[in-house]
Amino acid sequence: MADIARLAGVSASTVSRALSGSPLIPEATSQRIRDLARQLNYKVNVGAANLRRRDVNTVGVMVLGDPMKAMSDPFLLSILGAVADALDSKGMNLLLSRIKTDDPEHLSTLVDSGQVGGLIVIGQLTWHDRLNHLAATGLPLVVWGACLPDAIYPVVGGDNLQGGYEATNHLIRQGCRRIAFFGDTQHPEVRLRHQGYARALAEAGLELDPRLHQAFLFGDTRIREVIDKWLDQGESFDAVFAASDVTAISIIGALGERGVAVPSQVKVVGYDDIAISAHLHPSLSSVRQPTQTAGAALVELLLERMAGQPSRANMLPTELIRRESSA
Amino acid sequence: MADIARLAGVSASTVSRALSGSPLIPEATSQRIRDLARQLNYKVNVGAANLRRRDVNTVGVMVLGDPMKAMSDPFLLSILGAVADALDSKGMNLLLSRIKTDDPEHLSTLVDSGQVGGLIVIGQLTWHDRLNHLAATGLPLVVWGACLPDAIYPVVGGDNLQGGYEATNHLIRQGCRRIAFFGDTQHPEVRLRHQGYARALAEAGLELDPRLHQAFLFGDTRIREVIDKWLDQGESFDAVFAASDVTAISIIGALGERGVAVPSQVKVVGYDDIAISAHLHPSLSSVRQPTQTAGAALVELLLERMAGQPSRANMLPTELIRRESSA
DNA sequence: CTGAAAGCGCTAACAG
DNA sequence: CTGTTAGCGCTTTCAG
Numbered sequence: 001m002a003d004i005a006r007l008a009g010v011s012a013s014t015v016s017r018a019l020s021g022s023p024l025i026p027e028a029t030s031q032r033i034r035d036l037a038r039q040l041n042y043k044v045n046v047g048a049a050n051l052r053r054r055d056v057n058t059v060g061v062m063v064l065g066d067p068m069k070a071m072s073d074p075f076l077l078s079i080l081g082a083v084a085d086a087l088d089s090k091g092m093n094l095l096l097s098r099i100k101t102d103d104p105e106h107l108s109t110l111v112d113s114g115q116v117g118g119l120i121v122i123g124q125l126t127w128h129d130r131l132n133h134l135a136a137t138g139l140p141l142v143v144w145g146a147c148l149p150d151a152i153y154p155v156v157g158g159d160n161l162q163g164g165y166e167a168t169n170h171l172i173r174q175g176c177r178r179i180a181f182f183g184d185t186q187h188p189e190v191r192l193r194h195q196g197y198a199r200a201l202a203e204a205g206l207e208l209d210p211r212l213h214q215a216f217l218f219g220d221t222r223i224r225e226v227i228d229k230w231l232d233q234g235e236s237f238d239a240v241f242a243a244s245d246v247t248a249i250s251i252i253g254a255l256g257e258r259g260v261a262v263p264s265q266v267k268v269v270g271y272d273d274i275a276i277s278a279h280l281h282p283s284l285s286s287v288r289q290p291t292q293t294a295g296a297a298l299v300e301l302l303l304e305r306m307a308g309q310p311s312r313a314n315m316l317p318t319e320l321i322r323r324e325s326s327a
Numbered sequence: 328m329a330d331i332a333r334l335a336g337v338s339a340s341t342v343s344r345a346l347s348g349s350p351l352i353p354e355a356t357s358q359r360i361r362d363l364a365r366q367l368n369y370k371v372n373v374g375a376a377n378l379r380r381r382d383v384n385t386v387g388v389m390v391l392g393d394p395m396k397a398m399s400d401p402f403l404l405s406i407l408g409a410v411a412d413a414l415d416s417k418g419m420n421l422l423l424s425r426i427k428t429d430d431p432e433h434l435s436t437l438v439d440s441g442q443v444g445g446l447i448v449i450g451q452l453t454w455h456d457r458l459n460h461l462a463a464t465g466l467p468l469v470v471w472g473a474c475l476p477d478a479i480y481p482v483v484g485g486d487n488l489q490g491g492y493e494a495t496n497h498l499i500r501q502g503c504r505r506i507a508f509f510g511d512t513q514h515p516e517v518r519l520r521h522q523g524y525a526r527a528l529a530e531a532g533l534e535l536d537p538r539l540h541q542a543f544l545f546g547d548t549r550i551r552e553v554i555d556k557w558l559d560q561g562e563s564f565d566a567v568f569a570a571s572d573v574t575a576i577s578i579i580g581a582l583g584e585r586g587v588a589v590p591s592q593v594k595v596v597g598y599d600d601i602a603i604s605a606h607l608h609p610s611l612s613s614v615r616q617p618t619q620t621a622g623a624a625l626v627e628l629l630l631e632r633m634a635g636q637p638s639r640a641n642m643l644p645t646e647l648i649r650r651e652s653s654a
Numbered sequence: 655c656t657g658a659a660a661g662c663g664c665t666a667a668c669a670g
Numbered sequence: 671c672t673g674t675t676a677g678c679g680c681t682t683t684c685a686g
Contacts, residue, residue: 001679001680002679010656010657011656011657011658012657012679012680012681013656013657013658013681013682014655014656014657016680016681016682017655017656017681017682020681024655024656025655025656026655029655029656041439042439043436043439043440043441044440044679044680045378045440045441045678045679045680046440046441046442047374047377047378047383047441047442047678047679047680048378048441048662048678048679048680048681049679049680049681050374050662050680051372051374051375051378051662051663051664051678051679051680051681052661052662052679052680052681052682053662053680053681053682054662054663056374058422061423072404072405072408072602074401074404077399077401077404078399081399084423084424084425085425088425088427093422093424093442094422094423094424095385095420095421095422095423096388096411096421096422096423097411097420097421098411098412098415100415109370112368112369112370113370113371113372113373114370114372114373114374114375114663115373115374115420246603246606249603249606249607250606252608253606253607253608253610254608255608256608256609257608275399276573276576276603279573279576279577279580280576280580280607281579281580281581281582281583281584282583283580328663328664329663337672337673338672338673338674339663339664339665339673340665340666340672340673340674341671341672341673343664343665343666344665344671344672347665351671351672352671352672353671356671356672371663371664372662372663372664374662374663374664375662375663375664375665375678376663376664376665377664377678378662378663378664378665378678378679378680379663379664379665379666379677379678380664380665380666380678381678441679
């Protein structure tokens with residue numbers, strides 16, 4: 001920057017002001033300096049600027065649930081993409097961080113060491129208490145997940161209750177009576193989807209059979225074993241509502257393996273409407289959540305939080321996408 | 328840091344040294360300072376340290392091919408995960424950046440402005456020339472893609488020629504004679520896979536019929552139209568080798584829709600062995616590429632490059648995974 | 655409108 | 671082993 005200043009015959013202050021678009025500098029000077037900078041391929045050192053200005057233009061993002069490992073959930077990655085877009089449009093950077101389960105302080109370190117101004121956590125899993133704890137220390141934090149009443153951190157999430165209700169209701173209207181639920185209700189989001197499921201059953205006067213509830217994590221391979229066991233033992237079920245599309249896809253695979261036809265013998269509805277779901281045969285009915293909106297909302301809430309505004313939640317609408325698997 | 332120094336009754340230098348584990352400081356002092364820092368929840372400001380030390384512990388990563396948008400390729404994301412792991416194990420940070428097609432200088436800006444020390448580009452697509460151009464300017468850059476002879480940037484990639492050859496050969500041994508190829512050979516990786524395909528056909532004395540070659544991008548919806556057209560017009564084909572699993576899955580979906588059985592009527596092999604492929608019915612045969620190794624290699628080559636060492640390539644072995652779709 | 659001066663938080667010579 | 675000193679590259683008062 002000193003070079004530019006010398007060549008332009010002005011002081012470093014003027015260069016700094018010109019390059020940051022200060023209105024104090026007349027357009028002519030400003031333009032000359034900018035041209036010079038471009039010629040020399042000069043770019044202001046963001047780190048130094050941040051240090052002096054005492055702020056950061058970077059936020060940390062982490063995706064819970066080993067999402068970038070095998071059989072991770074493409075849905076969470078699509079939220080990641082949306083967050084990246086939203087951050088980008090605000091001129092902010094995204095520091096992608098792995099969760100270190102061996103170092104519980106890892107998250108706050110990122111903020112305390114001044115590397116990021118705040119954190120976006122994608123996927124809540126069973127971390128609710130830990131997240132609440134972190135938020136209580138004043139850590140600027142926002143989470144994609146279920147909107148829990150006792151959350152002191154800002155949350156963005158789909159309307160899981162409604163989503164579960166609609167999916168189940170749809171299956172009931174399609175004539176199903178024995179609807180299985182696949183999903184681990186230890187996860188708040190899944191718990192709400194299950195509540196919606198239970199409510200729809202109740203309204204239709206159908207029994208909530210606990211044997212038809214299987215608590216498996218997204219992508220668990222034991223899904224196949226359960227389906228096999230049910231078929232072997234003649235357990236009666238005419239539909240499955242899965243708490244994620246990857247789970248639903250595994251289920252359909254397992255059913256197909258055993259010669260059970262979807263949707264004619266068993267109907268299936270998933271959750272998240274991941275990209276691939278539309279391209280399968282049978283194509284998968286699913287509950288869609290608005291990912292782009294989610295990304296924008298997460299960033300917005302985080303910026304609010306970083307500006308000291310109070311925590312709030314943002315529940316997004318869901319939409320049932322009917323496809324062949326539940327026809 | 329000044330606070331810690333005062334409280335510990337030492338100078339800032341000593342604190343700095345203690346906290347960075349300098350062997351100059353005796354263990355006793357060092358420990359006392361560390362304890363104090365923990366009590367006060369003090370963390371060194373990484374930005375300031377970087378500024379002074381004149382280096383960065385962050386590398387920029389970008390994924391080409393709109394990978395975090397709908398119908399993106401899960402394979403590239405799994406490489407992203409592996410890169411994140413590798414970076415993490417070296418204590419480095421990952422700045423995830425979107426590609427801005429409207430701003431071709433965006434990539435170099437990240438480095439020039441001192442935000443990152445180097446770049447990892449995941450997915451080469453048709454960017455070869457642009458990447459070569461960037462590398463020519465001295466930008467520390469490493470790419471996941473095809474190992475092209477004229478690449479001046481370091482490349483890590485699978486052995487696409489071998490992968491394509493093995494997949495095709497496998498189909499031939501399964502008795503297939505009319506093997507279609509789906510993939511856009513404008514992409515260097517796909518071009519090599521196609522060469523492997525062509526070689527296997529040639530060795531078996533089979534005709535390379537250009538009508539059976541469809542150049543579609545990963546996840547293109549027109550795949551379905553082509554399959555429909557072929558079936559309507561009675562085009563004969565008994566196998567499909569797809570240049571990616573997502574393409575293969577779309578193809579199987581389209582075939583299923585038309586009542587064509589896989590593998591009994593048409594056998595299918597994909598590429599990348601994405602997580603979901605094992606869970607489909609029929610499960611998808613695919614060419615696996617070692618993603619964890621890839622992530623580690625990308626980071627290693629980048630660090631070499633940043634240290635001024637000459638560019639080199641690293642071609643990783645592939646492995647054909649035989650599953651039901653080609654049985 | 656512009657420059658001089660101060661200093662963000664830290665590390666690395668250098669001289670004890 | 672430790673403290674002093676001098677910046678890293680930038681922005682921002684504060685005085686012109």
